[in-house]
Amino acid sequence: MSSTATPVAQSAPEPASAGIESAPDTAPAGTAGPAGPAVDGGTAGAETASAETAGSAGRKAATDYEDYRLVPARHPWRWVGTAVVALGVAGIAWSLATNPRWEWGVVAQWFTAQSIVNGLLETLKLTAISGALGFILGFILALMRLSASPLLVSVSWTFSWIFRSTPLLVQMLLWYNLGYLYEKISLGLPFTDVRFFEAQTTTLISQFAAAVLGLTLNQAAYSAEIIRGGILSVDQGQLEAATALGIPAWRRSTRIVLPQAMRAILPTAFNEVIGLVKGTSIVYVLAYSELFYTVQVIYNRTQQVLPLLLVATLWYVVITSVLSVFQYYIERHYSKGAVRTLPLTPLQKARKFLSTHAPATGKTTQERGTR
Amino acid sequence: MSTVASSTPTAPAARDAETTRGLVEITKVRKSFGVTEVLKGITLTVEPGGVAVIVGPSGSGKSTLLRTINHLEKVDAGFIAIDGTLVGYEVRGRRLHELPEKEILKQRTEIGMVFQNFNLFPHLTALENVTEAPVVAPRAGKPRSSRAEARARGLELLDRVGLKDRAGAYPRQLSGGQQQRVAIARALALDPKILLFDEPTSALDPELVNEVLDVIRGLAKSGTTLIIVTHEMGFARDVADTVVFMDQGQIVEQGTPQEIFTNPREERTRSFFSKVIEPAFNI
Numbered sequence: 001m002s003s004t005a006t007p008v009a010q011s012a013p014e015p016a017s018a019g020i021e022s023a024p025d026t027a028p029a030g031t032a033g034p035a036g037p038a039v040d041g042g043t044a045g046a047e048t049a050s051a052e053t054a055g056s057a058g059r060k061a062a063t064d065y066e067d068y069r070l071v072p073a074r075h076p077w078r079w080v081g082t083a084v085v086a087l088g089v090a091g092i093a094w095s096l097a098t099n100p101r102w103e104w105g106v107v108a109q110w111f112t113a114q115s116i117v118n119g120l121l122e123t124l125k126l127t128a129i130s131g132a133l134g135f136i137l138g139f140i141l142a143l144m145r146l147s148a149s150p151l152l153v154s155v156s157w158t159f160s161w162i163f164r165s166t167p168l169l170v171q172m173l174l175w176y177n178l179g180y181l182y183e184k185i186s187l188g189l190p191f192t193d194v195r196f197f198e199a200q201t202t203t204l205i206s207q208f209a210a211a212v213l214g215l216t217l218n219q220a221a222y223s224a225e226i227i228r229g230g231i232l233s234v235d236q237g238q239l240e241a242a243t244a245l246g247i248p249a250w251r252r253s254t255r256i257v258l259p260q261a262m263r264a265i266l267p268t269a270f271n272e273v274i275g276l277v278k279g280t281s282i283v284y285v286l287a288y289s290e291l292f293y294t295v296q297v298i299y300n301r302t303q304q305v306l307p308l309l310l311v312a313t314l315w316y317v318v319i320t321s322v323l324s325v326f327q328y329y330i331e332r333h334y335s336k337g338a339v340r341t342l343p344l345t346p347l348q349k350a351r352k353f354l355s356t357h358a359p360a361t362g363k364t365t366q367e368r369g370t371r
Numbered sequence: 372m373s374t375v376a377s378s379t380p381t382a383p384a385a386r387d388a389e390t391t392r393g394l395v396e397i398t399k400v401r402k403s404f405g406v407t408e409v410l411k412g413i414t415l416t417v418e419p420g421g422v423a424v425i426v427g428p429s430g431s432g433k434s435t436l437l438r439t440i441n442h443l444e445k446v447d448a449g450f451i452a453i454d455g456t457l458v459g460y461e462v463r464g465r466r467l468h469e470l471p472e473k474e475i476l477k478q479r480t481e482i483g484m485v486f487q488n489f490n491l492f493p494h495l496t497a498l499e500n501v502t503e504a505p506v507v508a509p510r511a512g513k514p515r516s517s518r519a520e521a522r523a524r525g526l527e528l529l530d531r532v533g534l535k536d537r538a539g540a541y542p543r544q545l546s547g548g549q550q551q552r553v554a555i556a557r558a559l560a561l562d563p564k565i566l567l568f569d570e571p572t573s574a575l576d577p578e579l580v581n582e583v584l585d586v587i588r589g590l591a592k593s594g595t596t597l598i599i600v601t602h603e604m605g606f607a608r609d610v611a612d613t614v615v616f617m618d619q620g621q622i623v624e625q626g627t628p629q630e631i632f633t634n635p636r637e638e639r640t641r642s643f644f645s646k647v648i649e650p651a652f653n654i
Contacts, residue, residue, distance in 0.1 A: 241490035244441055246480035246508035246561065249472065255503070259494045337494035337541040 106307035110298065111314065119294030120315055126280045126290060127319075130212050131273050134219025141224035143253070146231060156224065163221035168282055171218060176210040176286050211283040219276060226268045230261035262334040270327040277319050281312075291315060392454055393419040393564035393596030395440065400449035402435055409435050411620040412449065417613065419454075419564075420594045424607040424628075427617035428643060433600040436617070437567050440598065441482040442475055453481065453565065477511040480504070483558030487570040489550045491542040497553045498538040501525040501560050508561065521560070528556040532586050548579030552586055559590075566590065568599040584610075604647060608632055616640045 096102060110116055144156035163171070178185075179201035188195035205213070234257050242252045281292035289297070291312055299308040332342060344352065395417040402410040409432045417423045425433045438444040440451055442459035450467065451458045459475055460467040470478075491500050502521035509515070516524065529535045532552040534545075542550050551571055558566055568587065572580040584606050591597055591610045601607060607614055607628065614631040616623045616639075624637050635641045 235490075237486060237488055237490040238492065240443060241484075241486060241492070243476075244443060244479055244482075244484040245504035245557070246476040246510075247504055248476060248507065248509065251507050255507075256492055260492075334494070337492075337543060340541075340544055 101306070102310070103304060103307040106304050107310050107314070110308060110311045115294055115298065116291070116311060116315075119289055119291040122288070122290040122294075123277070123280050123292075123315075124319070126211055126215060126283065127273070127277050130215035130219055130280075131276050133212070133216040134276075135223045135227075135269070137216065137220035138223030139227050141220060142227035142231060145224065145228055160221045160224055163218050168214065168218050168279065169285060172210065172214040172283060172285055175205060175213045176207070178205055178210075207283075207286045207288040210286055211280075211288050215276065215280065215283070219272065222272055223269065226265055226272065227261070229268075230263075230265035231257055233264040234260045259334065263331075263338055266327065266331050266334060270323065274320050274323055277323070278316055393417075393421075393594075394454050395565060395596060395598065396452045396455075397436070397440070398449050398451070400436070400439055400451065401447045402432075402439060402444060403447055409620050410439070410446075413617075413620075413622060414449075415615060415622060415625070417596055417598055420596055421613060422591045422597045422599070422611050423613045423615055424611035425598065425600045425615045425617055426602070426604065426607060426643075426647075427623075430619075431617040432620040433617050434569050437484075437569050437598060437600050440565070440567055441479050441484055443484075445469075453478075458482075473509060477509050480508050480510050480561045481564045483561060483563035483566045485551070485554050485558050485566065485568045485571050487573050489542070489547075489554045489574070491550055491554055491557070493542050496539050496541055497529060497534060497545065497556075498522070498525050500542070500553055501528055501557045504557070505560050510561070525556070525560060528559050529553070531559075531589075532556045533582075546579060547575045548582045551575065551583045555583075555586055555590075563595065565596040565598065568597065568601070570600050570602065572601065572603060602647070604632070604644070616643065618643070 141156045141159060144152040145160075147153060182201055184198055185201050185204055186195050186198035188197075238256055238260065239252060242256045247256065280290055283290060284293040284296060287293065295308045295312040299305045302308070329345070332345070336342060395415075397413055397415040400410055400413045401408065411432075413432075413436055415423070415436075425436065427433055435444055439446050440458065445459065450460065456478075457467070458478055460469055461474075462468075491497075492503070495503065502516075502518070502525040505516040505521040505524065506518060507515065526535060526538060529538050532555055534549055534552055534556070537545060537549060537553075542553065545553065555571075571587065572583050575583065580603065584603065587597070587599070587606075588610055597610075599607075599610075609628075611628050613625055614628050615625040616631060616635070616637075618639055623639050624631065624635065630636075631640065632644065635644065
């Protein structure tokens with residue numbers, strides 16, 4: 001007992017030197033500690049308790065690091081790694097800027113040329129039309145695949161199977177050469193002579209039509225699977241609750257299931273759309289003057305192959321970047337309800353940084369100065 | 372409203388005068404999932420404005436029975452009628468033809484349902500959850516509500532469950548008990564004759580159970596017919612005018628809470644309650 005009290009008495013002066021605030025706490029412990037064994041000679045049980053509480057108080061004070069300054073762990077290798085990468089990036093940037101064979105002058109000259117801009121608009125038109133039609137058709141295909149009808153399920157499955165297993169290039173050429181397979185296209189009752197509409201295939205399927213048809217059908221096959229996956233990710237209980245409330249089927253799909261499915265659909269769907277932007281370049285085989293074909297026509301004439309490919313590349317980068325921004329905000333919109341608080345937009349983050357961060361550092365230095 | 376009537380189950384006539392709706396008649400209902408028969412000929416009548424509490428071990432078919440009442444689960448045999456009208460079917464000659472989806476939806480608007488896992492629509496606010504169905508669901512003999520009407524009624528209902536100030540909150544921003552109370556408001560928005568509760572407190576933390584049970588207690592006095600599947604025996608004793616004990620797809624016995632809890636006739640009932648109720652007192 002006295003043995004437990006002695007270290008207390010010894011440890012008591014220590015915190016007193018460590019911090020001024022802890023001194024009043026330890027002072028009674030220091031006096032009670034030696035007083036106990038001196039008076040009672042270590043007999044009463046009550047003394048044991050008081051000595052022990054005094055002991056714990058003394059120990060607590062000994063480990064009081066309240067006034068110590070925190071020093072975060074250093075990560076030297078992180079700095080080394082950063083330096084190496086920075087050096088590499090700098091090297092690449094330097095070579096891009098200084099190697100005359102990149103011919104940046106030529107790139108700049110063609111970047112906003114009228115023919116390039118026209119090609120760019122065609123690319124955007126193709127992407128928008130076949131993307132929209134592809135996703136609408138994909139939504140219908142996904143619903144067919146999820147329906148209870150075995151016929152609809154197998155038609156939808158077969159569609160995806162065919163269009164996902166044939167190269168897009170082949171599909172394009174096939175649509176463009178449809179006139180070779182079927183001279184006329186007509187709408188009427190099968191196995192009768194009744195015709196509502198009839199036309200020459202070659203007049204009906206222009207380059208543009210073949211391009212849109214090929215891209216749309218191909219896109220539909222992929223987006224059907226994406227949308228189906230999204231719909232499957234929504235909890236069955238949601239449909240059950242909506243059904244129990246008497247909400248009609250179409251409304252259940254569009255108001256209850258689809259908005260929730262969007263969270264799963266959007267990241268992959270944007271992947272697809274971004275792929276489609278560059279995928280449109282494949283319609284050069286139809287000699288359709290979108291961005292990539294236009295660039296090819298120009299460099300075949302001027303022989304400035306790499307700079308003109310760079311022009312096309314830079315435009316694709318611009319489109320993809322713009323789409324990525326859209327993606328961020330659309331995903332954010334659909335995440336309401338799924339997260340407790342919406343993440344800040346980059347603009348809000350910047351504002352927050354400017355309003356809190358910059359003045360805050362000024363304040364801390366001031367505080368330190370006063371201390 | 373009819374506080375006196377609800378506390379005395381022997382006076383359905385007095386209650387009829389005020390409500391005259393919500394009579395549920397379940398007759399010889401059978402249902403199998405694959406080879407397992409989960410409902411083996413259930414016959415049960417719940418009087419208008421009555422409160423029936425169904426208890427029993429898990430897997431006894433309680434939830435399935437509840438789900439057949441609003442045709443979420445189709446029965447294999449037997450039939451269910453509400454105020455004398457068949458649910459999900461119509462009689463043509465000597466046959467029962469399943470109704471088209473639209474007609475079934477109309478019937479469902481008269482039967483509210485509250486789920487174990489709340490099933491609130493997470494992308495809609497509490498108020499939007501409550502106002503969705505009245506605006507879009509086809510109603511039997513009633514026009515759809517306008518947005519403004521639904522909103523006013525929605526706020527009133529949220530107020531009734533004590534959540535008017537959380538009308539703009541998304542379900543994920545609410546506690547489990549609050550979510551379930553919103554779900555109850557949502558079920559009430561269609562002004563149903565009957566309310567079905569499928570283990571409404573089973574997914575809740577113990578300290579949140581009572582806020583939900585209090586809301587249901589309030590409803591028991593409102594004249595709406597309530598059919599409640601629950602494991603909360605104290606609550607069942609409190610609120611029920613009929614307690615139904617189910618086991619293995621059959622109704623073993625039914626009666627007043629007094630009869631079932633304190634003086635059960637069947638051995639199976641007695642052994643179930645000995646397992647369920649006594650451990651609660653042994654804490």
